[in-house]
Amino acid sequence: MNRITKLFNIKYPIIQGGMIWNSGYKLASAVSNAGGLGLIGAGSMYPDVLREHIQKCKKAADRSFGVNIPMLYPNIEEIMNIVVEEDVKIVFTSAGNPKTWTSFLKEKGITVVHVVSSSVFALKAQEAGVDAIVAEGFEAGGHNGRDETTTLTLIPMVKEKIQIPIIAAGGIATGRGMLAAMVLGADGVQVGSRFAASIESSAHNNFKQTIVNIKEGDTQLTLKELAPVRLVKNKFYNDVQALYEKCPSKEDLIELLGRARAKKGMFEGDLEEGELEIGQIAGLIHEILPVEQIVQEMIADFKAAREEKATFEF
Numbered sequence: 001m002n003r004i005t006k007l008f009n010i011k012y013p014i015i016q017g018g019m020i021w022n023s024g025y026k027l028a029s030a031v032s033n034a035g036g037l038g039l040i041g042a043g044s045m046y047p048d049v050l051r052e053h054i055q056k057c058k059k060a061a062d063r064s065f066g067v068n069i070p071m072l073y074p075n076i077e078e079i080m081n082i083v084v085e086e087d088v089k090i091v092f093t094s095a096g097n098p099k100t101w102t103s104f105l106k107e108k109g110i111t112v113v114h115v116v117s118s119s120v121f122a123l124k125a126q127e128a129g130v131d132a133i134v135a136e137g138f139e140a141g142g143h144n145g146r147d148e149t150t151t152l153t154l155i156p157m158v159k160e161k162i163q164i165p166i167i168a169a170g171g172i173a174t175g176r177g178m179l180a181a182m183v184l185g186a187d188g189v190q191v192g193s194r195f196a197a198s199i200e201s202s203a204h205n206n207f208k209q210t211i212v213n214i215k216e217g218d219t220q221l222t223l224k225e226l227a228p229v230r231l232v233k234n235k236f237y238n239d240v241q242a243l244y245e246k247c248p249s250k251e252d253l254i255e256l257l258g259r260a261r262a263k264k265g266m267f268e269g270d271l272e273e274g275e276l277e278i279g280q281i282a283g284l285i286h287e288i289l290p291v292e293q294i295v296q297e298m299i300a301d302f303k304a305a306r307e308e309k310a311t312f313e314f
């Protein structure tokens with residue numbers, strides 16, 4: 001047991017990050033049943049869809065699960081009311097100010113975790129009263145911090161500043177990565193990309209195949225003027241780069257992005273025109289596997305790595 005397994009009442013300190021278009025109730029319940037903490041990604045769901053996924057997750061999961069709510073999307077008030085009405089016990093908030101919703105959720109008895117990309121934001125989240133933070137490095141898939149601080153740097157810096165439990169995210173897909181993050185000061189890890197390429201992920205198979213085929217260097221953080229996001233370098237990404245050469249205004253970028261690009265890419269499988277969000281660590285993901293196997297391999301790898309290092313002498 002440690003602070004994270006105790007906080008969520010789970011076996012392994014592995015959290016599956018909320019991921020738009022990837023993490024519906026099937027993925028979340030599979031991770032929870034495998035001994036980690038699964039999160040439904042509310043960011044790509046209309047309120048009634050979210051309610052349906054929560055209800056299905058309650059039936060499918062025998063253990064704790066939670067909901068990730070990126071605060072940059074509309075209908076936030078409605079979404080917050082749904083998690084309360086549906087008696088969700090754990091909420092991870094991201095992409096917004098932790099002060100806005102933490103006390104509302106805490107008053108309802110909900111465990112609240114907030115995602116940050118710097119130690120300054122980690123302190124703000126601690127002050128807002130959250131139970132734990134996710135410290136997410138620049139390697140991570142999806143939306144990201146502007147400062148480009150890597151997980152290796154971020155975790156010890158956050159650890160120096162805050163007292164509440166820390167969950168490391170960004171670049172972790174193996175037990176070795178998990179051990180490294182925990183040695184640096186994390187109490188647990190949040191894994192995104194590795195679970196996006198699982199059988200239970202709701203992503204389109206074209207996207208899952210892309211994840212297992214891409215190599216080191218095939219992703220890049222872009223669109224910093226809007227909300228920085230790490231993308232696969234596909235046609236849409238190249239269109240964004242071509243526009244940058246013309247010194248575009250923010251409005252030009254918004255126009256190119258248009259609507260529903262992420263859905264088009266990750267959910268509908270349009271590999272050219274869609275936005276494909278994935279982390280740098282995708283270069284190390286070679287197979288689409290069931291969640292149970294991913295978790296078991298991570299735990300076995302963690303134990304092997306810990307033993308290997310324990311016998312090392314100077």
Ligand SMILES: Cc1cc2nc3c(=O)[nH]c(=O)nc-3n(C[C@H](O)[C@H](O)[C@H](O)COP(=O)(O)O)c2cc1C
Pocket residue numbers: 016017018019020022041042043044068069070093094095115136139140141142143169170171172173190191192193194196266277278279280281
């Ligand atoms: C496809 C995709 C979608 C994501 N969507 C969200 C989201 O909706 N909300 C959020 O807080 N983080 C989101 N993330 C970030 C993950 O929750 C997680 O923190 C991150 O993937 C960890 O880094 P890794 O990809 O290197 O494992 C997303 C990541 C990916 C890959």
